[in-house]
Amino acid sequence: MNNSLFLALVLALVALVTVQAQSGGTFNEPPGQRRQQTYRVLEYEDGTINQRFKGTLRYYCTFRGKWSEERHPRDFPKSPSFSAPIMIAHSNGYRMWTGTEAATLGVEAIAEEGFNTVMTREFNNAGFETLMMVQGDRMFNTTESQHLPPINVTYEHPFLSMMTKFTPSPDWFGGFSDMRIISYETETYFNRIVVQSYVWDAGTDAGQSYTALDRDMDPQEPVARISKNNIPHRKPFLSPDESYIPVPIEVECVLRVGEGSVIPGIPFDERQIRPPLYVPRPDDDFVEGMEPHNWWQKYGEGECRGRFCNSADSRNLMVTMFAMMLTTAVSWFLW
Numbered sequence: 001m002n003n004s005l006f007l008a009l010v011l012a013l014v015a016l017v018t019v020q021a022q023s024g025g026t027f028n029e030p031p032g033q034r035r036q037q038t039y040r041v042l043e044y045e046d047g048t049i050n051q052r053f054k055g056t057l058r059y060y061c062t063f064r065g066k067w068s069e070e071r072h073p074r075d076f077p078k079s080p081s082f083s084a085p086i087m088i089a090h091s092n093g094y095r096m097w098t099g100t101e102a103a104t105l106g107v108e109a110i111a112e113e114g115f116n117t118v119m120t121r122e123f124n125n126a127g128f129e130t131l132m133m134v135q136g137d138r139m140f141n142t143t144e145s146q147h148l149p150p151i152n153v154t155y156e157h158p159f160l161s162m163m164t165k166f167t168p169s170p171d172w173f174g175g176f177s178d179m180r181i182i183s184y185e186t187e188t189y190f191n192r193i194v195v196q197s198y199v200w201d202a203g204t205d206a207g208q209s210y211t212a213l214d215r216d217m218d219p220q221e222p223v224a225r226i227s228k229n230n231i232p233h234r235k236p237f238l239s240p241d242e243s244y245i246p247v248p249i250e251v252e253c254v255l256r257v258g259e260g261s262v263i264p265g266i267p268f269d270e271r272q273i274r275p276p277l278y279v280p281r282p283d284d285d286f287v288e289g290m291e292p293h294n295w296w297q298k299y300g301e302g303e304c305r306g307r308f309c310n311s312a313d314s315r316n317l318m319v320t321m322f323a324m325m326l327t328t329a330v331s332w333f334l335w
Ligand SMILES: *[C@@H]1O[C@H](CO)[C@@H](O)[C@H](O)[C@H]1NC(C)=O
Pocket: 056, 131, 132, 152
């Protein structure tokens, strides 16, 4: 009896490890040579356009601000804004920023001042490696959304990188880098992709709070993700219950193929392709500093707390629990 219980537990543990290992892969992770993934993919749709497609390909991206006092109450600044978001389509040979290396001067200028001019120079100097750069509008309402200008991609330039400064802040920014919009699996362009940004510290200023005075970091440190465990001491960005950092920015990109219409017989109009500006997510609503309420009833499969922050994860969690129960039951029975 005791033995069978022990065996059941061991088997359950094995099941847990197996299922977790299967769910451990990251989205579109390349074979080795790229930097670590700097963003979370919430949703994506595989497409049918082969990577060698010769015609015009453009992504229409929508920027959704989610940086608010409600979601990030600690030390929240009086007049927050996002600097004009800047996005670049580029080759494997260019990097706007990475999550592990020192920031370029262009990244520093954006993260500290919100100025895109140095980055623009870096874009130009990169020659063939960069294809196109687009800029959005500065946003003085950090929970608003905006449609960004369409950005071209090609087989040689399948990466999108983006950044925007959290203003005011010493050198904190959001965005993503090296998002490859050709799937390694299907070798086609993604039809649609929704990515969520983490919070990044450019490593160029030592300030610990949103409004800290300039204090140059010397020597400069690598760009690093701000997480619950390495948070500056005023705890900016933490959720009301201080258990995690809610997503401060979301970007959804939709592919447009060629120059023609997207709805047969009707002339092209951007409104036919643009996703909604506002899409509710499980952790959008906080009630008096409480955890997101009603998420389970409302969204069924998407808790957003700590690492179980998208539906794939929570589905995996449920599969794991089911597998554990099943193996426990079966081995109990067999004994
Ligand atoms: C982007 O694609 C459009 C449509 O083909 C084209 O007119 C434009 O010149 C392209 N821009 C760049 C920078 O490649």
